[in-house]
Amino acid sequence: MDFNLFMNDIVDAARKDIQEAGFEELTTPEEVDQAFKREGTTLVMVNSTCGCAGGVARPAAANSIHFDKRPEHLVTVFAGQDREATERAREYFEGYPPSSPSFALLKDGKIVTMLERHDIEGHSTMDVVGQLQKLYDEHCEEL
Numbered sequence: 001m002d003f004n005l006f007m008n009d010i011v012d013a014a015r016k017d018i019q020e021a022g023f024e025e026l027t028t029p030e031e032v033d034q035a036f037k038r039e040g041t042t043l044v045m046v047n048s049t050c051g052c053a054g055g056v057a058r059p060a061a062a063n064s065i066h067f068d069k070r071p072e073h074l075v076t077v078f079a080g081q082d083r084e085a086t087e088r089a090r091e092y093f094e095g096y097p098p099s100s101p102s103f104a105l106l107k108d109g110k111i112v113t114m115l116e117r118h119d120i121e122g123h124s125t126m127d128v129v130g131q132l133q134k135l136y137d138e139h140c141e142e143l
Contacts, residue, residue, distance in 0.1 A: 010049050011081055014058065018047055021062035023076040029088035032077065036092055036109045040072035041140045043132075044089060047078045048100035052121040057101035060120070060128035067133045069140040071105065105135050112139055 019025055023045060026032045036042065045061045047053060065074065077086045079100035086100075092111060093104050099116040106112060113135060120128055 010054075011078070014047055014049060014054060015078065017054075017058045018045060018061060018076045021058070021074075022065065023061065023074045026075050026077050026085050026089070027082045029084050032085050032088040032092075035073065035075050036089075036106060038073055039108055041112075042073040042075060042106040042109075043071040044104040044106065045074075045076040046086065046089065046100045046102045046104070047076050048080060050101065052117065053101035056123065056125050056128055057103075057120050059125045060132060061103070063125065064129045064132035064136070067136055069133075069136045069142050071136065071140055072143070103132060105139060107139060 015025060024035065026035055043061075045057065047058070064070075077089045079086045089104070090098055092106065092109065093114060094111055096104075096111070096114045096116065099114070101120055102117055103115040104111060105114070115128070115131055115135075119131060
């Protein structure tokens with residue numbers, strides 16, 4: 001089996017999972033800047049191909065938004081795939097080291113908080129859903 005074809009299948013499935021959950025994919029630095037200029041709350045999922053992304057983070061992202069309060073905007077960048085977009089997004093995450101998968105909660109383009117890889121890896125999907133919904137409850141409005 002050609003490893004590159006195998007990896008493309010994994011990447012395509014990872015992109016599809018998060019897009020089907022309602023997240024807007026940002027693939028360029030310009031798209032990141034435009035999305036992060038929006039008023040209100042934005043959840044950024046830093047997607048990746050690591051096991052904890054597929055097994056925990058993407059399902060948590062998809063399930064966490066079924067809540068009374070949630071971010072107004074849902075976006076994603078793909079670490080290791082859309083490198084320039086991911087680097088630009090990380091410029092907004094002041095005070096946090098690069099981490100993938102991860103979730104950043106922004107308000108009016110400014111970082112509020114992050115769930116980093118260590119907050120995801122080794123936790124169940126429902127644990128991460130709970131962590132995200134706690135953030136929504138604290139920082140988001142009812143939609």
